[in-house]
Amino acid sequence: MQDNKRLAKLGHVYLALMLVFLYVPIIIMAAMSFNDSNLYRLPIEWSTRWYAALAHNDKLIDASINSLWVAAITTVLATALGTAASLAFFRYEFRGKRLLQLLAFPPITIPWLIIGTAMLTLFFWIGMGRGLHAMVLGHVALAMPYVIIVVSARLKSFDLALEEAARSLGASSWQVTMRVTLPWIAPGVMAAALFAFAVSFDQFVISYFLSAPGVSTLPVEIYTSIRKGFTPEINAISTIVIGISMVLLLGVSRFYRFGGER
């Protein structure tokens, strides 16, 4: 008994340390974004000047808009393609299915640096070059495996007899998918879409490789700015991004129960 209690206490300490380790840097950054001093002087003097400065920083604003566009298009494409792939894997038995399932996942396991280089080489070779369109392609390839994982997990709880019932009642494949299958997996698809958005919006390495000069996304622009010299404006934009990410995360958890069945 005594040992168990001691162990439980130890667990709590460990948990607290974990949370501190994860969130203290973020909290400090958020706090500093509201500090008038650009030299991290304490105590904090409340100010929103860095946010005001942000409003005039066209580069960061343009990069943010680019990021949102790329992420939005990536989300639509990756979710549609990934969901279609999940349905195919779920419904049909075909030659090479296992191989194909395996081939869908390397973007998760191969280092981004290598994927980025490979894509850059390919896009130049076929004459497409760099730019937001190249970035979208790269992000779709990266986000699709996540979509497949999340949607497939949801499909596991779907009863194929429902599709058979719908077909026996005269529904075409399209009607079956739209009216029976998709409504059931919709929470999974929503969660997958949010994942895809996050994967694209946060992506730095591949975006860095594929961005054309003068046209970049937010993470790339933040990196470039830091290299030129740090300003608390970065804290401000980062705080905004974290805020959006947290909202997204809440959205995901609404649809997708982590590590368990819904």
Added chain:
Amino acid sequence: MAQVSIRGVSKTFGQMKALDDVSCEFANGKFYALLGPSGSGKTTLLRMIAGFEFADSGTILMDGESVDNLPVEKRDIGMVFQNYALFPNMNVFDNVAFGLSVRGTDTTETARRVGESLELVKLEGLDKRRPHQLSGGQRQRVALARALVTNPRVLLLDEPLSALDRALRVEMEVELRRIQRDVGITTIFVTHDQEEALTMSDHIGILNAGRMVQEGPPLQVYEHPNSAFSASFLGDSNLLHGTARDGRITLTDGGLIACANRIDETDGSPATGSIRPEKITIMDSKDSVADPDRNSLDGTVVSHIFAGSSLTYQIRWNDEILRVFVQNLSGDIFADGTPVRLSWKPDDTVAVTHD
């Protein structure tokens, strides 16, 4: 309504022969039970009629026209699945209306026909409920209403009662039969439950290991099983083994058994007679059988099960155990260990092929 014909259909899954040259007719407006143990091919045959599986060889006709190239959604069938397969995201009304809605039926017509269907299955007033708010029996009725609302050519039932408890099952047997008669739809019912097959159907087909063993009206198949398999699968049966002699069966202990049907086997070859437990009369071994034409043999009571209105005896005869089913007319019971004499009419002895 339609007539469905199966012509020489075979199907192999990997190494397993699911159906082996099966032919049969499903008559217009009749209730047909496909009976067999699991793995007999009955579900495969049903799924082929639906269009979920396709035959390796042979053909399936509806009203004389081949449906071999018609996909499920074009076959105009109604099907009730084992676990009902109700759409969980739709309420009862939308579930039933699904078949009409995918056909583009207008709203007033849909409402009218869904109403009719729900009335037919006695579920009026539940149209706003979700499937998970219904009892097993109610789900069953929704599934049936959904399958019937489009006026399909044929109704396919895949063990629809197996998920229900006993009391509800008996109720649904009666209901299903009433609805089928009201609608007059050709119905094919897959089951492994011989009692369901007997009580509900106009026609029974017994399948075993991918082959159609026997077909016919319930009474005929019950009274005249053509094989040891159908004798013991449909109802209970005592099988007496011996050898053929002069169209009769000589038992291992030398007794002679006369049969309803003449045995065409040559003398000396193995022969089997099937006798239903309820056809046998049991008496004290000191009494003699009045009618000398009756078959008889002597045995010993091993055990008995008293069920109030009836009794089932287990009788040891040579090395075999025979079952005898008697109505409790006298209130007397032959105690275990009592020597008894069993007798029955030659007409109730059916020589069957042994497989």
